[in-house]
Amino acid sequence: MKITFYGQNSLSIEVGGKHIIVDPFITGNDLSKDKVDIKHLKADYILVTHAHQDHTLDVEAIAKNTGATVVSNYEIANHYEAKDLKVHPMNHGGSWEFDFGKVTYVNAIHTSSFPDGSYGGQPGGFVVEACEKCIYIAGDTALTMDMKLIPMRHDLDLAVLPIGDNFTMGVDEAVIASDFIECNKILGCHYDTFGFIEIDHKVAKEKFKMKKKELLLLEIGESIEI
Numbered sequence: 001m002k003i004t005f006y007g008q009n010s011l012s013i014e015v016g017g018k019h020i021i022v023d024p025f026i027t028g029n030d031l032s033k034d035k036v037d038i039k040h041l042k043a044d045y046i047l048v049t050h051a052h053q054d055h056t057l058d059v060e061a062i063a064k065n066t067g068a069t070v071v072s073n074y075e076i077a078n079h080y081e082a083k084d085l086k087v088h089p090m091n092h093g094g095s096w097e098f099d100f101g102k103v104t105y106v107n108a109i110h111t112s113s114f115p116d117g118s119y120g121g122q123p124g125g126f127v128v129e130a131c132e133k134c135i136y137i138a139g140d141t142a143l144t145m146d147m148k149l150i151p152m153r154h155d156l157d158l159a160v161l162p163i164g165d166n167f168t169m170g171v172d173e174a175v176i177a178s179d180f181i182e183c184n185k186i187l188g189c190h191y192d193t194f195g196f197i198e199i200d201h202k203v204a205k206e207k208f209k210m211k212k213k214e215l216l217l218l219e220i221g222e223s224i225e226i
Helices: 059-066 074-081 145-153 171-180 201-210
Strands: 002-005 011-015 018-022 045-047 069-073 086-090 095-097 102-107 124-130 133-137 158-162 185-189 214-216 223-225
Touching: 002 185, 011 124, 011 133, 045 059, 059 069, 059 074, 069 074, 074 086, 102 145, 145 171, 158 171, 171 185, 171 201, 201 214
Parallel strands: 018 045, 045 069, 069 086, 133 158, 158 185, 185 214
Antiparallel strands: 002 011, 002 223, 011 018, 095 102, 102 124, 124 133
């Protein structure tokens, strides 16, 4: 499983011969818009955690360019189906076996609305199981006891957690979250994109290291394999 970071919450996942994009917000992100060309991105699926613009801005363009299926909650799926895109609706606690692996839509504590203010359903995260690997993509969330349910069913190889604070949990809460989900390898997201969520990288990594955990802060376009 190869994971590439595109800034904010945007990721690509290559697994089982399929390409998955998560929460594409690239053309509106000053940190990534000159480094990533969405016209060149491959996508069979687009996973959308919630409707906020910094997670959905490039969904429609990428889906139209690639023919990708948008996977999200029922309300977001309906929104994109009305735009003649292929969709797969889900809701909290539900799982589905796709041709690359199994996806479960899990709880997140946040809000969810489209840029025009219309309802975007309830926010969520995803657990993706494929090719004997398992990752948790938390989406935008506060620290929540619901995270303790995840290791009851999933043995995580990596968790993608927001660490920017203000709109989501910060670094200290993410350390606790890593305990709740029983995963010591964390890929940080939702940080540095704008002033409210700028972080000190050195301090953040040290806080995880002190707990014998690893925090990965990737450069735009950088990849890891698990």
